[in-house]
Amino acid sequence: MSQQYTQPTIAERAHDILRSEQSSNPLNSIFAPQNVAVIGASEKQGSVGRTLLWNLISNPFGGTVFPVNPKRPSVLGIKAYPTIQDVPAPVDLAVIAIPAPAVPGAIAECVAAGVKGAIIISAGFKEAGADGIELEREVLEQARRGNLRIVGPNCLGVMSPHTGLNATFASAIARPGNVGFISQSGALCTAILDWSKQENVGFSAFVSIGSMLDVNWGDLIYYLGDDPHTKSIVIYMESIGNARSFLSAAREVALTKPIIVLKAGRTEAAAKAAASHTGALAGSDVVLDAAFRRSGVLQVNRISDLFDMAEVLAKQPRPKGRRLTILTNAGGPGVLTTDALIAMGSELSELTEETRTELNRFLPTHWSHSNPIDILGDAEPQRYTQALEIAAKDPNSDGLLVILTPQAMTDPTKTAEALKLYANVTGKPILASWMGGADVIEGEKILNNAGIPTYQYPDTAARVFSLMWRYSYNLRGIYETPALPVNLADSNSCSLVTQIIDTARQQGRTLLTEVESKQVLAAYGIPVVPTYIARSETEAVEYSDRIGYPVVLKLFSETITHKTDVGGVQLNLPDADAVRSAYHKIKTSVNQYVQNNPDSGMGAQPCAPTKPDSRLPTPDSPFLGVTVQPMLKLDGYELIIGSSLDPQFGSTLLFGLGGQLVEVFKDRAIALPPLNTTLARRMMEQTQIYQALQGVRGRKSIDLEALEQLLVLFSQLVVEQRWIKEIDINPLLARPDSLLALDARIVLHSPETPEDRLPKLAIRPYPQQYVSQWTMRDGTIVTIRPIRPEDEPLMVQFHQTLSEESVYFRYFHLIKLSQRIAHERLTRICFIDYDREMALVTEYHHPQTATREILAVGRLSKLHGCNEAEFAMLVGDRHQRQGLGTELLSRLLQVGRDEKLDRITAEILAENRAMQKVCEKLGFHLHRAADVVKVEFEL
Template sequence: MQLSTSQRIPDPAHDVLRYQHQPLDAIFAPKSVAIVGATEKPGSVGRTLLWNLISSPFGGTVYPVNPKRRNVLGIKAYAAIAEIPEPVDLAIIVTPAPTVPGLIRECADVGVKGAVIISAGFKEIGQPGVELERQILEQARRGKMRIVGPNCLGVMNPLSGLNATFAPTIARPGNVGFISQSGALCTAVLDWSFRENVGFSAFVSVGSMVDVGWGDLIYYLGDDPHTQSIVMYMESIGDARSFLSAAREVALTKPIIAIKVGRTAAAAQAAASHTGSLTGSDEVLDAAFRRCGVLRVNTIDDLFNMAEVLAKQPRPKGRRLTILTNAGGPGVLATDALISGQGELAPLEPATVAALDPILPKHWSHANPIDILGDAEPERYAKSLEIAAKDPSSDGILVILTPQSMSDPTQTAEQVVKTLQESEISDKPILASWMGGANVAAGEEILNQASIFTFPYPDTAARVFNLMWRYSYNLRGIYETPVLPDVHCRDLNSHCPDRDSADRILQAVRNSRRSLLTELESKQLLAAYGIPTVTTQIATSAEEAAEIAQQIGYPVVLKLHSETITHKTDVGGVRLLLKDAETVKRAYHAIEESVGEKVGSQHFLGVTVQPMMHLEGYEIILGSSLDSQFGPVLLFGTGGQLVEVFQDRALALPPLNTTLARRMMEQTRIYTALKGVRGRQPVDLAALEQLLVRFSQLVVEQPWIKEIDINPLLVSSERIIALDARIVLHDPEAELNQIPRLAIRPYPTQYVSPWIAKDGTTVTIRPIRPEDEPLMVKFHQTLSEESVYLRYFHMIKLQTRVAHDRLTRICFIDYDREMALVADCENPETGEHEILGVSRLSKLHGTNEAEFGMLISDRAQGKGIGTELLRRLLQVGKDENLEQITAEILSDNRPMQRICEKLGFKLKRQMDIVEAVYPLE
């Protein structure tokens, strides 16, 4: 019995891509276009649009719509879109804003599938415009239409000739997908692209994104075989979860490079007033980009430089660059740019130096930059490059040429290309800077034709290399396999928290109509999630404080116990190093008196008594607060009383795993100290990673928390302990659906539950996790060739199936777009966990449908595992409000067909394939 299915969507196991209809095809590849508002008025948008469409033939029919004219520019016009005799794929609307909702209603009535709204006057003008957008979206949803805009330039498909914009000319065809939130910038980039000979596979102005957003377009261009890289100009994010989901999936195979304006407060305000949208913290946006693999740049040149170089060259594995030059000055210039961007000069291995000595003059630099001197002829360049490129310490090469009396830029370029082709050096990027303008143009052309990116100046090349390794570093962080949780709690994403205790604490605070937790409540909540805290007890009298201090042991610390005051030191609410009972009593009365004088005695409820910790180690701050666009955001950095002064911090989006936790720490200056400096023992970084994961889990699972700070978190080689904590909840009147949601969907614990197989085996069915990669390797070792063939429709070698790059995409999924359930059991003989089966539900891009795939270990078949996994996938589909679930099954795979029929699928046979369809609406 073989239980397996295939999916039409691209599977990470192979490169077979089957055509999948995309709703956005109606916008980018229409067979018929109606222009609502077409006119002959000179200089008008309606006339320009019509002229652009008919002067750049795209293979479709154009229908002007104007109730006041019988024809426009000699083409028959129609009074309404309903009067057009043929089906219309795309409607372009250029009429005044108040008329647009009605026009979209008419489009929906006659089955138009896409619209581009050029008109302005929507949310950028305030509440009346917001209401118009609501009405537009309501009608679009009714007709299952997709809409670009409003307030946009339009869209181009230069490959087909579609120019549905009012730009003066169509872009050159190419392989870059360009998306911009600014129509004015679109025209500027268009002008720039003609000068720089840059071509596009798509050119899109999104406007205020009432419907089609970043995520939709990233998915569309990610599926487009003509698009090699995606570049974006952003003013606001819109649907953060959709953007992050799409970008993280597509960035692994196609570079995504973005300019996001609003780094300064003034620019952010200008962007907000222009788009009618609020922008969030720029630091948070950087964290979001890192999390999904988007590379952020600051200039238009860098935007397109990176799009081209990442599409042509391999990604560097690290930050070490080897510079090969025939002049010292340019080498130093490149070095300065490299180091200032946190790159590094690659150290030359002794074997590399030994190999270079015989072919270079006696006075060559003997170090990196490799100065081969001004009289270097083409052969010296080629031989030096071949040796340097093979140095294992190097992650990339920059070749610099300055025109000198002995240099020949053209022949040197030819020799460089020949050497790289013959030596098959393809695992690291090769960049070039041929300096000299027109004198080196022929050499530059030779290098460019060989996909070696050239720069007029070496410092620019070094800056681009820094962007390349940073991009590669972020991608590796996303898909690096994290370690297993630190406790035996495999059914959950991380540490097993005491959720019941946590819920009781928070509910009690909310019931008392408070939003601020006391220090004791805060520490109890941390303890429920396995975060160690210092012993803390409450005293409501001086005598009780002295008694508790005696029990704890001197010296002790007294802190204000209050339900209303956040910062205790501001009101004199902290007393340290108390060594006896009398000192404790005096401290108690001093705190009570100080609080009464400064804010009123009603804020004094007693004190907390804690042992005075020996502060040997480092003070860290660990916190979370809300961002307007991305919801909860985590913070890690240097803590203590001077936290605002040092400003040493890193931000990240929850949830975290151990890899992401370490990457977060690596961004701070304190991280260097944590690894051990000046004879100090290093901190247990693995334990600190686990603590960050638990903290992230607390933030994810307790949405009532608005702000949380652990400051300081004391870390040393011997211990990690939270000394103080502050937790603020959302307003007691707030409803759960009003609270900003997480930008990244967390591990779905609701789908974790035990199950008993037919043979009595106890199985845990749960969503897959990144940490499951080692288990998936062992799972694939149990599969027969027949099972593999029935799942993937062709044979795939075990070595390919268990490759890290493949399994990371299978295990590290986006739960907002995909759900993979595994059947996990413990082997009674070895005590180790094993995966017996995997089922996967994947949403189809641009639709509300999904396809499922399934693969069961040969020795686990016949136990009902496949039926149970599929039954649970159907429940996931219902929970996600999907319209239908489908699969393709080979006609020989009878067992899988029987399971589908038993669970209510309708089967349709087509040659060797059986299509299974399960309607959910």
């Protein structure tokens, strides 16, 4: 009997279907409560407590409202209770509007009463200073005793328009719709609410998240991702809070539901204002941009863009490229739209000859014969539809914009009626701009109702298309199958690096020498220029003679970071005399710089002892000698690759134009580790130097694939060596036939830093600790390891080996092979977030053919809103009864223990007895029903 677990996991379910576990999500007590208590309910006109109570009772949500006020027997004619523990019915949600010092006590009473959700409207917490921070600590301590989830404090509240819940002090409830709106600013919430009523925009949820003491972006993104009413998620953000939680949730949800973010505090002055308002530190703007790209989030800069994008992404398909075709009955708007399009980084499509020929058959002689396609001012509806149909078939086009200006011969309404039939038949996004006033209103309504978004001005439509392409481009970069990286560092290399770093830390140093830095790079397979340490003029000449002239001398120091700043680099030295002179110049320049800058921090630090020779450096000097390197001909491009710390996202990666003027040109791209080859290429593409690297003006392209691999190796170094605080390769010399690190600089965290306080990565790296070999019952040696994005081709081969019985046992029904191996599906299988789930594959290397094969897959997926997970298992038919199912499930249980989960569950078909036996063997409790067996393991 096949050993397959049959229930689809979370990662494989469509986000627009309400999952069964949603009903047990703790946030349901906030968004769909049966009973609500208002702690601080008041009769006082204009008070928050009165407004909250009135909003709850005047918008029926299907439950009961209980005022809590120890000073009044009733509020607004409703019986009041002294405390929430006196309420005669179970309370799901408590809305708290009392002075901040009293909130910890109220939360304690909520926990005692069994309340599972709270909204703290009250202000006066961390935004108020140290006393407020202590109050937050007390509130959170009380809430965690009873697993009570909190929205706020310092927030407007929560609306759930589809149920009628209005737990806010806003003036009116939002319209029901399909946009989930989350804002850190309560004032912006009220402004958006007023605007939405004028624009007839509806919401599935309307949340003022406040200071995010407990419920954060990630919690709400997951919840709205599971919500069938929500089609897109719109966010106004001032601070990101828990970066890993946000990125993890966004990466999972963004593929099926667009997430559009307006981030405030992008300038330094605004960032300070935001920090004052929310009590959170502002991170680097360029790093935040990189984080959004990595998670598939679309960042916009205007409030109007938030809802324009939510609408268009819900109605129209995403463009596959940046090329737009413009169809217009007036030349001027077409030209202005082109300017806006190019400024946003998109481009006009080039019409093919076939398209021009087809258009020539019916368009007037004087049509534009190019894009924008000007079909002239007397264009009737049929001319519009014919031109649109032909333009949409052009393979060079990724999207279409139809512009209409009201002219004497134009009928905006009839034209809209004719075009609405093409709303969803081209496979490309179609946008429209019906320019004008009252004459075009009816046409706009027709197009909007048909699913073709309209814009008053065509340059706005061009901007929307460009944002659509940016969103599509980011998602494609995340889920594009990368190449398998080569030459990843082995355990011996990692041990060498650890030894180098440990030695520096034991000596009290935070700066590795250039030689040590290059040894670290070389251990990870990054080519470095040969470098020798000379502690005297004589040694410098000896090494120079051995290397061959010309040579380069650089300062060798354990305390000075930037050698050029202190005259510590001498280039192109042609002979021994020049080497001696350069050695003296560097020594004199460094010592003079230190004397003139006594507070520079470049004085003595512990270092290795030297011989008592007047020609040698002394221990009390930052000058310890020089390094000698060959003077290479700079016949390539000087690049920089680096990593530094961001206060919110931890280690970040940098790539760009290098050399001495790196800070002048600032041609760089930022990304978050870890990288794969696809993400490395996307990082390169964001820079101006990338165009030159591909070859310009007769110069050959450098080996871009080799550069991708080098970036992946560098990323691995940053991920694995957590004691490294900063690292630079500048310059990295890139030639058509080689890549070579000419200089390197590594700064470590302070030796006094506890290891558990080292910054964590925002994205969880590949869990190498779960990689090991295992022997099957027949003696075959296999490797069990976490799945990688690069495994997609192997997963295709794996599914080709499965029988119908195996497929049926796994999925409860038969699924065609073409569906199982579709890229869109396998991206969710292979491109996993190790913070949310773990998939272990059994891999076999064929000794004769050197090919690889996946034999089995086991998956553990955390459930949203609780500390549990479900497992899945699929063993290939030819490798069943070899113990693979038992071994994989045993390892998944260990993963659950490592993640400190409470419970692991699954559902298995009743006839799949082999899998049930595996579960019994490992200690699962089985609960049998007619068709399905529920299995549970308490950790």
